[in-house]
Amino acid sequence: MAFDIIINAKNVVKTYDMGLVQVNALNGVDFELKKGEFVSIMGPSGSGKTTLLDVLSVLLRPTSGEVFIKGKPISKMDDNELALVRGRTIGFIFQTFNLINRLTAKENVMLPLWFQGIPKNERDSRAEKILSDVGLGDRVNHKPSELSGGQRQRVAIARALAVDPEIVVADEPTGNLDSKSGEQIMQIIRDLHSKQGKTVLMVTHEEVLAQYAQKIIRLKDGKIINEEKVNKKQKRSVY
Amino acid sequence: MIDLETFSVAFINIKNQKLRSYLTFLGIIIGIAAIISLISIVQGMQVFITGELQSLGLDSIFVEPGSGTGISTVVARTLTSDDIETIRGIQGVKDATGFWETSAILDFKGQQAEVILVGMEPDKMYLLEQMGYVDIIEGREFTKTDKFSIGLYEDFAKDTFDTEIKLRENVELNGKKFRVIALSKSSAFLSAFGGTSMVLVTDTVVKEFFGEEDPVEIIVMVDDGADIKEVQARIDKRLEKKHGTKDFYTMTSENLLEGADTILGLVGLIVLAIAGISLVVGGIGIMNTMLMSVMERTREIGVMKAIGASTNTILLLFLVESGLIGLIGGIIGVIIGALMALSASAIASYAGFPFNAFPSVELIAGGLFFSLIVGMISGWIPAQRAAKMDPVEALRFE
Ligand SMILES: Nc1ncnc2c1ncn2[C@@H]1O[C@H](COP(=O)(O)OP(=O)(O)OP(=O)(O)O)[C@@H](O)[C@H]1O
Ligand SMILES: [Mg+2]
Numbered sequence: 159m160a161f162d163i164i165i166n167a168k169n170v171v172k173t174y175d176m177g178l179v180q181v182n183a184l185n186g187v188d189f190e191l192k193k194g195e196f197v198s199i200m201g202p203s204g205s206g207k208t209t210l211l212d213v214l215s216v217l218l219r220p221t222s223g224e225v226f227i228k229g230k231p232i233s234k235m236d237d238n239e240l241a242l243v244r245g246r247t248i249g250f251i252f253q254t255f256n257l258i259n260r261l262t263a264k265e266n267v268m269l270p271l272w273f274q275g276i277p278k279n280e281r282d283s284r285a286e287k288i289l290s291d292v293g294l295g296d297r298v299n300h301k302p303s304e305l306s307g308g309q310r311q312r313v314a315i316a317r318a319l320a321v322d323p324e325i326v327v328a329d330e331p332t333g334n335l336d337s338k339s340g341e342q343i344m345q346i347i348r349d350l351h352s353k354q355g356k357t358v359l360m361v362t363h364e365e366v367l368a369q370y371a372q373k374i375i376r377l378k379d380g381k382i383i384n385e386e387k388v389n390k391k392q393k394r395s396v397y
Numbered sequence: 398m399i400d401l402e403t404f405s406v407a408f409i410n411i412k413n414q415k416l417r418s419y420l421t422f423l424g425i426i427i428g429i430a431a432i433i434s435l436i437s438i439v440q441g442m443q444v445f446i447t448g449e450l451q452s453l454g455l456d457s458i459f460v461e462p463g464s465g466t467g468i469s470t471v472v473a474r475t476l477t478s479d480d481i482e483t484i485r486g487i488q489g490v491k492d493a494t495g496f497w498e499t500s501a502i503l504d505f506k507g508q509q510a511e512v513i514l515v516g517m518e519p520d521k522m523y524l525l526e527q528m529g530y531v532d533i534i535e536g537r538e539f540t541k542t543d544k545f546s547i548g549l550y551e552d553f554a555k556d557t558f559d560t561e562i563k564l565r566e567n568v569e570l571n572g573k574k575f576r577v578i579a580l581s582k583s584s585a586f587l588s589a590f591g592g593t594s595m596v597l598v599t600d601t602v603v604k605e606f607f608g609e610e611d612p613v614e615i616i617v618m619v620d621d622g623a624d625i626k627e628v629q630a631r632i633d634k635r636l637e638k639k640h641g642t643k644d645f646y647t648m649t650s651e652n653l654l655e656g657a658d659t660i661l662g663l664v665g666l667i668v669l670a671i672a673g674i675s676l677v678v679g680g681i682g683i684m685n686t687m688l689m690s691v692m693e694r695t696r697e698i699g700v701m702k703a704i705g706a707s708t709n710t711i712l713l714l715f716l717v718e719s720g721l722i723g724l725i726g727g728i729i730g731v732i733i734g735a736l737m738a739l740s741a742s743a744i745a746s747y748a749g750f751p752f753n754a755f756p757s758v759e760l761i762a763g764g765l766f767f768s769l770i771v772g773m774i775s776g777w778i779p780a781q782r783a784a785k786m787d788p789v790e791a792l793r794f795e
Contacts, residue, residue, distance in 0.1 A: 212789050217703055217789055218788075218789045237707070241705055244703060245704065245705020246705065250703045256696070256700045256792070260409060269701070270705050273704065273706045278402065317704065
């Protein structure tokens with residue numbers, strides 16, 4: 159690919175009009191995500207982390223400023239094109255897993271493939287393979303309600319990986335998990351980056367988890383106040 | 398994008414709504430059942446009446462007293478026996494005969510019943526047989542020498558009195574003794590109009606004993622190959638000239654058929670209006686269910702959009718779901734409607750009015766298609782709402 163920078167945000171502002179007051183969730187953010195990078199986003203609650211992640215993953219259009227996906231401005235794309243970008247190049251991992259409860263683990267993983275029009279037997283085999291990759295080979299036909307929190311998040315990761323996206327986006331992926339399953343999830347995410355070469359963008363509250371990344375971005379009041387590289391020595395000391 | 402999977406996903410979603418969807422189906426079921434049952438009954442009756450009228454012969458003309466507009470309570474006696482002779486002389490007329498009618502009390506072994514005496518010319522009885530009014534199963538035809546002879550319909554002979562009236566037995570009509578010389582099969586068409594309490598005698602009996610000189614109806618048979626409309630017009634013209642005024646009217650089987658069609662068409666329209674209302678109610682029910690379901694699944698819609706479902710995909714998903722609700726309701730409605738129509742025809746057959754009310758393939762297909770469309774139209778607004786949902790807002794929805 160000719161584009162080293164997959165996602166590029168220029169002077170992004172996101173304002174919520176609350177009637178009397180206007181909330182600036184993002185207040186002029188410039189940001190570049192390079193191919194193969196692992197970036198953590200940190201900041202106090204309400205600082206705009208989720209909003210930034212949503213804008214960068216083209217789930218949300220900014221009030222002003224521009225987001226480029228591989229050089230293409232999203233203001234020039236319609237909602238169906240953005241859906242296509244999400245469906246093909248971005249895998250989402252949510253804090254609350256967001257699985258569909260009446261579908262089985264496998265069906266959940268097959269869903270994004272279905273949206274991409276991939277034939278049934280291929281969807282089937284891909285979903286099974288990815289589920290066993292995340293250690294759930296024996297849980298494919300379980301409903302989310304029959305799985306532990308950590309297992310649910312692994313299903314969600316499998317769903318995010320189903321279409322083999324370039325970018326994986328995670329919003330506090332361990333926020334609803336105990337430390338042990340959180341650790342397992344973090345290991346999977348780290349492997350996604352180091353072994354599969356995925357570009358990872360992760361929001362977290364915890365300093366130790368942020369250290370998994372190569373770069374940490376700190377937000378406050380909708381602005382990036384600091385951007386730092388993680389040195390390897392420090393990184394090795396985690397876990 | 399639309400494949401079998403879309404339907405199975407939609408089906409899972411419907412199953413998940415449980416009781417609420419069952420109630421949702423109700424409006425559609427009632428609407429479609431009403432349409433299917435009533436239309437198949439009307440169609441069955443149409444076929445039946447057409448067949449019966451055709452058996453009266455497509456070459457007969459009925460001359461009736463009165464104006465022909467509306468139903469006159471007192472039947473005017475404007476036709477005369479002489480008119481029959483006049484009509485026989487008209488070009489294109491093969492033969493003509495009349496009915497002389499009066500009421501009488503029939504006495505059999507001490508029991509009485511009121512009957513309608515129908516007098517007919519004995520030598521013209523074959524006309525009545527040709528037209529299916531009479532079908533002798535026991536006994537013989539009337540002849541010119543018959544006087545105190547009587548013909549009965551089978552049902553009447555069997556069911557009116559404690560003991561069955563048999564051939565060659567005697568009955569009394571207003572105190573005079575008559576002998577049963579013929580038993581006729583009950584005509585379904587006549588019995589539907591209470592015609593089996595009719596008792597056949599010769600015209601002379603009605604004229605001489607009851608003083609009814611004039612026929613109540615004249616039946617005309619047209620020559621083979623003659624244009625029935627032209628003959629009808631000729632009769633109209635000649636009789637009007639003879640009477641000096643148009644105090645009668647003429648009808649062909651075709652006219653009767655048109656009349657029956659008009660009435661059935663009207664019934665059909667009323668039926669469709671009722672069914673239409675219930676389908677609108679059913680449609681609103683589906684819309685309500687779908688709106689609730691879209692709201693409950695807001696978060697899920699957000700997730701689907703995040704993982705790549707386009708606006709069109711979501712729209713399609715919900716449209717298929719609501720269409721499927723309509724279709725399932727339609728299938729149940731068709732089955733119930735068909736059962737209703739069949740039981741109606743079974744009851745009618747039992748009452749001597751045997752018509753076939755099994756819904757036609759076109760009707761079934763139409764009903765199913767219609768239910769699908771009602772479902773999809775009702776689902777349009779909810780599906781639009783789901784499709785246009787902002788993914789981030791939807792994901793934040795609690
Ligand atoms: N739909 C909305 N309407 C109004 N205000 C909103 C909306 N979404 C977010 N905000 C506001 O924007 C700001 C940033 O929200 P955001 O969710 O991005 O914060 P965050 O950094 O992810 O916080 P947390 O760590 O608690 O998840 C907050 O002040 C929030 O109240
Ligand atoms: Mg957040």
